[in-house]
Amino acid sequence: MRNFLLALVLAASAVLAQDPYGPDHNTTSIVGTWSSGTQQVVPGAGFANPAQEAFTYPKNTGVGYSFSDDGWYELARYRFLANGSHPDCIGGTVVWAHGNYELFDNGSIVLTPLGDGYQQVQSLCADNSNFVQNYNETELFASWRIFTDVTFGPKLHLFQFDGSPVAPLFRLSADPNMLPKQKLRNLAQQVVTTTSDGLVTTETLAARKEEREERRAAPRQWGWPW
Ligand SMILES: *[C@@H]1O[C@H](CO)[C@@H](O)[C@H](O)[C@H]1NC(C)=O
Ligand SMILES: *[C@@H]1O[C@H](CO)[C@@H](O)[C@H](O)[C@H]1NC(C)=O
Ligand SMILES: *[C@@H]1O[C@H](CO)[C@@H](O)[C@H](O)[C@H]1NC(C)=O
Ligand SMILES: *[C@@H]1O[C@H](CO)[C@@H](O)[C@H](O)[C@H]1NC(C)=O
Numbered sequence: 698m699r700n701f702l703l704a705l706v707l708a709a710s711a712v713l714a715q716d717p718y719g720p721d722h723n724t725t726s727i728v729g730t731w732s733s734g735t736q737q738v739v740p741g742a743g744f745a746n747p748a749q750e751a752f753t754y755p756k757n758t759g760v761g762y763s764f765s766d767d768g769w770y771e772l773a774r775y776r777f778l779a780n781g782s783h784p785d786c787i788g789g790t791v792v793w794a795h796g797n798y799e800l801f802d803n804g805s806i807v808l809t810p811l812g813d814g815y816q817q818v819q820s821l822c823a824d825n826s827n828f829v830q831n832y833n834e835t836e837l838f839a840s841w842r843i844f845t846d847v848t849f850g851p852k853l854h855l856f857q858f859d860g861s862p863v864a865p866l867f868r869l870s871a872d873p874n875m876l877p878k879q880k881l882r883n884l885a886q887q888v889v890t891t892t893s894d895g896l897v898t899t900e901t902l903a904a905r906k907e908e909r910e911e912r913r914a915a916p917r918q919w920g921w922p923w
Pocket of ligand 3: 809810811812813833834835
């Protein structure tokens with residue numbers, strides 16, 4: 698009985714004293730360069746050229762994050778979007794953003810963008826839409842863990858607020874691969890277009906100007922890697 702009570706007291710104090718960053722929480726620091734899946738989507742100069750609002754398309758879809766030891770993060774994401782009602786209508790988005798991240802005592806991470814992020818949206822549909830727009834989404838992860846996989850090494854897991862995990866991220870390097878930690882793109886004034894089918898798109902003036910020039914020069918080529 699006494700042992701049982703002692704066990705209860707120990708269990709209770711373990712819960713009270715729970716440190717979200719205890720030794721089994723993260724086997725390495727979050728500082729570094731991380732990438733999901735085939736590890737083709739990597740933040741930094743090989744992915745985004747913010748001044749030109751351009752991207753170098755990775756070979757495969759995925760997501761990459763870099764975290765520095767002074768609270769800076771960079772996001773690179775490339776994904777396809779399925780269109781349920783029109784299966785032939787495949788689309789995709791490429792996103793780049795950077796800013797400050799904060800690790801809270803309750804185990805959450807919040808990524809707050811600087812405001813110079815952008816995304817390219819393409820859809821292989823009748824309208825062949827392809828535009829660049831500002832991207833400035835704050836990301837909030839309820840919790841994170843880093844395990845060390847015997848084969849793949851450190852593996853970062855980010856859990857969204859609804860509990861769903863983001864694809865595990867493999868560590869490419871303990872150094873954060875990232876562009877300079879400052880505003881890298883002039884926030885062009887946005888143009889809002891409402892098309893005949895009621896879709897509203899927002900694109901930056903720079904993207905629109907480039908589109909017009911390209912249209913004049915040659916028919917637009919698909920930037921899609923297939
Ligand atoms: C785990 O993450 C915390 C918070 O960043 C850090 O202080 C700690 O050093 C990390 N643990 C290891 C083993 O790197
Ligand atoms: C699906 O494709 C149709 C036809 O082009 C389009 O009108 C609709 O907006 C698309 N839906 C999504 C979610 O992309
Ligand atoms: C981007 O989002 C952050 C966080 O919500 C906000 O502080 C900032 O003003 C936004 N920047 C722009 C240009 O919208
Ligand atoms: C952790 O704390 C931050 C900052 O107060 C808050 O935004 C976040 O919602 C909290 N996380 C959880 C899981 O409640």
